[in-house]
Amino acid sequence: MWLLLKAVDLSRSHDGDPLFEHVDLVVHDGDRVGIVGPNGAGKSTLLRVLAGELTPDRGSVTYGPHTRIGYVAQQMPDPEGTVGAFLTEGLGAVAEATSAMRVLERRLEAGDDVLGEYAAVQERWTALEGWKAEARIAEIRQRLDIDHLPDDLALGNVSGGEQARLLLARALLDEPDVLLLDEPTNHLDAEGMAWLQGWLTAYAGGVLTVSHDRAFLDAVVTRVLELDGIDTEVQDYPGGGYTAYRVEKQRRWERLLLDFEAQEKDRRRWEADIERTKQQSIGVEKATGLGVAGPHLRRVARLVARKAKVRERRLRRQMESVRWIAQPKTRPPLTLAFPADQDDTDEVVLQARGLTVRAGRKILIKSADVTVRRGDRILITGRNGAGKTSLLNALATDDTAVLPQTTDGLRGKATVMEFFRSRVPVYPDDAEKLLQGHQFGPDQWDVQVRTLSAGELRRLVLAVLVNSPARVLLLDEPTNFLDLDALDVIEEALRRYRGTLLVVTHDRYFAEAVGFGRRWHVADGVVIES
Numbered sequence: 001m002w003l004l005l006k007a008v009d010l011s012r013s014h015d016g017d018p019l020f021e022h023v024d025l026v027v028h029d030g031d032r033v034g035i036v037g038p039n040g041a042g043k044s045t046l047l048r049v050l051a052g053e054l055t056p057d058r059g060s061v062t063y064g065p066h067t068r069i070g071y072v073a074q075q076m077p078d079p080e081g082t083v084g085a086f087l088t089e090g091l092g093a094v095a096e097a098t099s100a101m102r103v104l105e106r107r108l109e110a111g112d113d114v115l116g117e118y119a120a121v122q123e124r125w126t127a128l129e130g131w132k133a134e135a136r137i138a139e140i141r142q143r144l145d146i147d148h149l150p151d152d153l154a155l156g157n158v159s160g161g162e163q164a165r166l167l168l169a170r171a172l173l174d175e176p177d178v179l180l181l182d183e184p185t186n187h188l189d190a191e192g193m194a195w196l197q198g199w200l201t202a203y204a205g206g207v208l209t210v211s212h213d214r215a216f217l218d219a220v221v222t223r224v225l226e227l228d229g230i231d232t233e234v235q236d237y238p239g240g241g242y243t244a245y246r247v248e249k250q251r252r253w254e255r256l257l258l259d260f261e262a263q264e265k266d267r268r269r270w271e272a273d274i275e276r277t278k279q280q281s282i283g284v285e286k287a288t289g290l291g292v293a294g295p296h297l298r299r300v301a302r303l304v305a306r307k308a309k310v311r312e313r314r315l316r317r318q319m320e321s322v323r324w325i326a327q328p329k330t331r332p333p334l335t336l337a338f339p340a341d342q343d344d345t346d347e348v349v350l351q352a353r354g355l356t357v358r359a360g361r362k363i364l365i366k367s368a369d370v371t372v373r374r375g376d377r378i379l380i381t382g383r384n385g386a387g388k389t390s391l392l393n394a395l396a397t398d399d400t401a402v403l404p405q406t407t408d409g410l411r412g413k414a415t416v417m418e419f420f421r422s423r424v425p426v427y428p429d430d431a432e433k434l435l436q437g438h439q440f441g442p443d444q445w446d447v448q449v450r451t452l453s454a455g456e457l458r459r460l461v462l463a464v465l466v467n468s469p470a471r472v473l474l475l476d477e478p479t480n481f482l483d484l485d486a487l488d489v490i491e492e493a494l495r496r497y498r499g500t501l502l503v504v505t506h507d508r509y510f511a512e513a514v515g516f517g518r519r520w521h522v523a524d525g526v527v528i529e530s
């Protein structure tokens with residue numbers, strides 16, 4: 001096994017609050033590590049520190065000799081340039097050699113005497129197997145459904161989902177020794193996810209991935225690290241993926257709870273014993289004051305009082321000791337209270353006849369006939385670019401509530417409270433209660449929306465959506481960016497929801513947990529019901 005990455009005693013804070021502390025991590029070739037935890041706990045920050053993009057407050061990160069790091073962020077940091085140039089840059093040394101060859105070719109055409117220099121660069125290009133570069137780009141573009149994007153298309157005109165796939169493609173092109181992936185399955189369809197899982201299975205290097213995709217974690221990783229948002233030290237769960245992690249997490253929780261209950265029983269016994277000793281000492285002192293007790297009893301009283309104080313100090317030290325088990329804590333649950341819909345279940349709430357949906361000049365859906373009745377639960381599937389999101393948008397009306405696939409356009413200077421109340425007309429006291437039910441405590445009410453993590457912003461939009469009066473929900477990839485705890489709760493809430501539900505998702509776990517009575521598959525311009 002080759003050592004590829006080593007982190008020692010890593011610590012990092014945000015606005016003075018520690019995100020993680022004392023993180024030690026070693027990654028060898030073939031390692032598959034998943035990083036999980038609630039939104040805002042510091043998972044992406046940890047990944048950026050490991051990638052060298054951020055400096056830790058304490059500790060160090062070192063790489064093995066000649067180790068190449070591939071880092072895939074959730075979002076494109078600077079969407080400048082074109083699609084073709086962005087991907088070509090991902091070829092690393094091959095890209096440099098290719099660029100140098102092109103420059104020298106132009107100089108040769110101009111008559112410059114650079115033939116020897118050109119031969120050296122061409123030899124390097126050949127040694128790097130540069131002739132395979134175009135084939136590699138073509139294969140990865142096809143697998144990740146970005147082969148339709150022209151090379152000269154500006155990155156600023158590419159959708160959020162396509163940008164995410166471009167980031168992944170660029171990282172894979174450089175054939176790194178260590179891949180650091182931040183939510184790599186967001187925006188991937190079933191075929192894209194299957195290809196990525198297969199590629200990672202055959203990949204010889206090390207992988208660290210932040211992910212809330214449970215099927216992906218089960219298929220890819222063999223070890224899970226958790227930042228739980230409460231303890232600043234990373235919890236390590238070796239020996240399996242998501243399923244094994246959840247079983248072990250529950251076992252540890254139950255053991256901690258039993259230990260805490262035993263500790264509390266011991267503490268109460270100690271306190272009762274101390275109180276009895278104090279009362280005994282007080283009784284002796286009273287007897288001495290009345291002249292009943294002699295010198296011997298007075299000495300006993302002093303010894304008893306001293307014993308009580310010693311025991312009290314010992315108990316206090318034990319409670320303050322790092323060995324003393326803190327009361328088990330958990331994050332407050334995300335509560336979603338969808339309004340009930342008691343109207344006639346046979347009523348048609350959405351209908352389209354001969355619906356044609358275009359993206360520019362391209363026809364995505366042609367002459368589709370769809371009908372949605374009150375209470376329907378419809379799962380919408382299809383490959384990326386087939387038109388699923390466009391179909392949802394076409395069906396949206398004033399009576400529907402829409403959760404878009406990406407929410408970055410909602411970032412602004414408004415605070416969480418201002419954002420919520422501008423969309424949900426309630427009194428401040430009611431807004432505070434509703435936000436707390438969605439895991440937004442008082443310390444976040446005055447935080448600007450633009451500073452929220454992708455998952456926190458997603459959760460805020462959900463808070464707005466579920467408190468709207470709409471009885472028809474159109475949800476586009478609702479599990480994107482949500483943490484595992486939030487996923488558990490939203491699945492339970494949607495299982496109980498009795499309104500009308502249309503959902504686009506590639507999350508197999510989510511679809512099975514929520515349950516759908518109908519399915520629309522979008523392909524080749526047609527909406528097929530199955």
